[in-house]
Amino acid sequence: MPAGAPTRGWGWARHLREGGTTPWVDWSEPAAPFTTDHLPGAELLELLRRLNATGPSEPGRVDALLRTSPPGRGRRDLPLVGDTDNRTYGPPPVDPATLRPRELLRAASVRLAEDLLDAGAPPTSKPAGQERRKLPYRLVGAPWLTLPIREEMERQGRLPGAAGYTVYVLGGPLDEIAAAAWKFRTFTNRVNPWSIWMRDAQWRGWLGPRADLPRIARWWADRVGKERVEIVTDPALLPGLLGVDSVPGPWAVSAESNEVARVIGQVLSVRTDLKAQRRLLIHRLRPQLEKLEPLVPDARELGVPEESLDWVEGQARGQRDALLEAGYALHGDPDRLLPSGKATQGPDERRALALALSLLAGHS
Amino acid sequence: METGRRVLLHVGTPKTGTSYLQDVLFHNRETLAEQGVHYFADRFDAHFLAALDLMDLPWGGIEEEATGAWDALAAKVRAVENGTVIISHEILATASWQQAKHALESLGEDSEIHIMLSARDLARQIPAEWQENVKHRSVVTYAEFLEEIRDPAREGRIGSWFWGVQELPDILDRWTQGIAPDRVHLITVPPPGSPSTLLWERFAAAFGLDDVTIDLEGIDRGNPSLGVPEAALLREVNLAVVPVLEPADYRPFVREFLAHRTLAKRRDSARLALSPDILPWVESLSESWVEALSGRGYDVVGGLDELLVPSDLAGKPFVDPDNIPARQVLDVGVATIEALLQEAIRLRTSEARLEEEVAELHAELEHTRSLVPKERAREGLERRWWGRAMLKVYRLVRRR
Numbered sequence: 171m172p173a174g175a176p177t178r179g180w181g182w183a184r185h186l187r188e189g190g191t192t193p194w195v196d197w198s199e200p201a202a203p204f205t206t207d208h209l210p211g212a213e214l215l216e217l218l219r220r221l222n223a224t225g226p227s228e229p230g231r232v233d234a235l236l237r238t239s240p241p242g243r244g245r246r247d248l249p250l251v252g253d254t255d256n257r258t259y260g261p262p263p264v265d266p267a268t269l270r271p272r273e274l275l276r277a278a279s280v281r282l283a284e285d286l287l288d289a290g291a292p293p294t295s296k297p298a299g300q301e302r303r304k305l306p307y308r309l310v311g312a313p314w315l316t317l318p319i320r321e322e323m324e325r326q327g328r329l330p331g332a333a334g335y336t337v338y339v340l341g342g343p344l345d346e347i348a349a350a351a352w353k354f355r356t357f358t359n360r361v362n363p364w365s366i367w368m369r370d371a372q373w374r375g376w377l378g379p380r381a382d383l384p385r386i387a388r389w390w391a392d393r394v395g396k397e398r399v400e401i402v403t404d405p406a407l408l409p410g411l412l413g414v415d416s417v418p419g420p421w422a423v424s425a426e427s428n429e430v431a432r433v434i435g436q437v438l439s440v441r442t443d444l445k446a447q448r449r450l451l452i453h454r455l456r457p458q459l460e461k462l463e464p465l466v467p468d469a470r471e472l473g474v475p476e477e478s479l480d481w482v483e484g485q486a487r488g489q490r491d492a493l494l495e496a497g498y499a500l501h502g503d504p505d506r507l508l509p510s511g512k513a514t515q516g517p518d519e520r521r522a523l524a525l526a527l528s529l530l531a532g533h534s
Numbered sequence: 535m536e537t538g539r540r541v542l543l544h545v546g547t548p549k550t551g552t553s554y555l556q557d558v559l560f561h562n563r564e565t566l567a568e569q570g571v572h573y574f575a576d577r578f579d580a581h582f583l584a585a586l587d588l589m590d591l592p593w594g595g596i597e598e599e600a601t602g603a604w605d606a607l608a609a610k611v612r613a614v615e616n617g618t619v620i621i622s623h624e625i626l627a628t629a630s631w632q633q634a635k636h637a638l639e640s641l642g643e644d645s646e647i648h649i650m651l652s653a654r655d656l657a658r659q660i661p662a663e664w665q666e667n668v669k670h671r672s673v674v675t676y677a678e679f680l681e682e683i684r685d686p687a688r689e690g691r692i693g694s695w696f697w698g699v700q701e702l703p704d705i706l707d708r709w710t711q712g713i714a715p716d717r718v719h720l721i722t723v724p725p726p727g728s729p730s731t732l733l734w735e736r737f738a739a740a741f742g743l744d745d746v747t748i749d750l751e752g753i754d755r756g757n758p759s760l761g762v763p764e765a766a767l768l769r770e771v772n773l774a775v776v777p778v779l780e781p782a783d784y785r786p787f788v789r790e791f792l793a794h795r796t797l798a799k800r801r802d803s804a805r806l807a808l809s810p811d812i813l814p815w816v817e818s819l820s821e822s823w824v825e826a827l828s829g830r831g832y833d834v835v836g837g838l839d840e841l842l843v844p845s846d847l848a849g850k851p852f853v854d855p856d857n858i859p860a861r862q863v864l865d866v867g868v869a870t871i872e873a874l875l876q877e878a879i880r881l882r883t884s885e886a887r888l889e890e891e892v893a894e895l896h897a898e899l900e901h902t903r904s905l906v907p908k909e910r911a912r913e914g915l916e917r918r919w920w921g922r923a924m925l926k927v928y929r930l931v932r933r934r
Binding site for chain 1: 586592595600695697
């Protein structure tokens with residue numbers, strides 16, 4: 171077929187570019203290419219079709235989306251089944267409606283990362299006129315749980331590290347702490363999908379430094395002495411220990427928001443440095459996702475899959491016993507370190523895609 | 535309108551002598567620049583980083599060093615007014631249509647761009663890619679690997695990568711957007727048994743390096759293949775160490791020391807080949823690729839027929855790395871332990887030498903410190919008449 175000849179694929183692409191939502195299998199009109207580019211892959215065209223279904227987008231934004239490619243590893247540039255491409259090689263043609271949500275999410279990730287880079291991280295401002303003084307505490311443990319508290323304390327001018335400070339190691343049910351460790355990495359670094367992360371942790375026999383309370387406690391005990399390290403298994407006791415009325419909980423995002431951040435983070439890890447990546451994800455993307463959460467139903471809480479719970483339970487018992495044996499002061503029931511089994515699912519990839527589409531549509 | 539800038543963009547494929555070519559170019563970059571051939575690289579993996587950047591491809595943490603690397607490389611290319619620029623990395627083979635288009639545009643529309651692709655028959659590429667996986671922390675068995683690459687949907691991580699970097703007609707479609715066929719150069723790897731210099735001669739001819747002065751002395755031919763028991767052992771080692779070794783430690787200790795410097799040196803073991811049950815599929819696939827490529831008008835350095843499965847392959851014994859006798863793996867294990875012991879001894883000797891040096895330096899430092907007050911006192915006395923007199927008396931007393 172001569173280059174520039176009308177094809178059904180280009181007809182569908184033109185329809186989608188103009189805001190259409192007709193599925194590929196129902197499309198029959200051919201059209202000539204509207205650009206010298208190769209026909210975008212089925213994954214991008216289907217993503218655009220789903221985006222159009224949420225409402226109209228600016229033409230410039232649509233073209234920018236169509237100029238991207240799914241990043242990293244994995245198949246892409248997928249031809250449309252039944253189109254006129256007669257190559258005997260290359261990726262096999264697909265019906266775009268059958269593509270998995272995670273493939274579409276990956277296709278969306280470059281544009282979403284570019285949106286964040288274009289917007290930049292919001293400036294951080296220190297509260298004016300606030301008296302700032304150091305108090306004799308340090309709060310450590312899984313940063314997903316401790317960072318919001320530390321930030322709030324600092325916002326109130328209650329800085330950590332006054333002479334003779336006590337180190338509070340915040341713990342909790344180990345399945346939730348493991349989930350917290352992964353969740354934090356989705357906003358701060360490059361990390362594998364949750365199911366693979368759990369599988370690898372089990373293979374390695376260790377949930378990693380952020381979910382290893384005895385290790386954290388020991389590290390601090392070596393520096394300040396064991397008598398100044400205290401374990402907190404019940405977060406409700408923290409306000410009393412820190413001398414405040416209340417402490418904030420973790421960021422209010424679902425497992426799917428973590429997955430969206432994770433996938434965008436893969437692109438940002440190449441496009442910018444780690445510090446900027448964290449600032450963009452935590453300070454720009456997270457507030458957007460928090461706004462979207464109530465608009466997309468059926469949010470999931472991340473949990474350790476049932477098949478791994480026994481192993482996590484064994485790890486948790488080991489951690490509890492090690493902490494008791496070491497003789498640290500304890501706030502709360504040590505058995506609170508055992509898994510709660512409250513959630514046992516990973517992110518729902520369909521809902522993660524829905525969040526990504528809302529971000530692309532600018533609904534946040 | 536084209537200027538006098540010629541860009542040779544070498545986009546793959548892996549396991550075709552690319553590391554050797556890149557080593558030659560890197561080590562000769564200054565000499566080459568004097569002769570009008572530019573290989574812009576301030577570190578040996580500079581073009582690898584550029585490729586990661588171009589393709590938004592994370593790579594075990596190395597990607598953090600890749601930010602902006604492609605655009606920086608392209609800017610250097612565009613700044614050349616006259617001469618040849620070479621860019622080479624094999625993972626570029628997997629670039630998407632859009633990424634390839636961006637790359638070509640970024641090199642300047644006034645550049646005379648040539649696409650270079652080195653290629654080897656699938657009968658050698660398939661086993662080599664499995665080994666490459668094993669050398670990159672994978673614990674996938676050979677059978678699992680073959681199953682993944684035969685999945686027509688290419689949904690798996692292994693299959694999508696394999697076809698991305700190996701499917702020659704598709705790679706060339708993606709990379710030759712707007713490039714005339716006579717500026718597309720397909721360099722085929724000579725068949726087994728060919729003179730060892732032949733591949734380099736082909737590279738040199740295709741890249742126009744046969745008329746320039748190049749020093750090939752001391753450049754490692756690099757990335758040799760493993761025997762079957764060696765690959766099987768490495769996979770077993772991965773099962774044990776991958777969970778506990780960070781990529782930054784795995785690279786020097788497992789891939790470099792164990793795989794390249796120890797296991798690959800054993801040349802007498804059986805070489806990995808295609809399993810007989812997939813041979814017909816590979817033969818037919820290779821034929822279809824050669825058919826797709828012939829008649830395109832590319833400059834073929836070597837021959838398209840070299841991309842077919844060698845006819846003498848059928849009937850050769852196949853040694854299955856997934857079912858290799860334990861005795862053979864044990865032999866390799868013992869040889870590996872020996873190499874590790876030698877390395878431990880070398881390191882201990884080196885450590886002892888360094889400790890000795892540190893002790894000597896400490897002693898010298900102490901001596902120097904002890905001299906400082908004495909020297910100062912002497913200099914102070916030398917400046918005064920009565921001081922000089924005191925020193926004279928002191929020296930007389932010491933002599934007694």
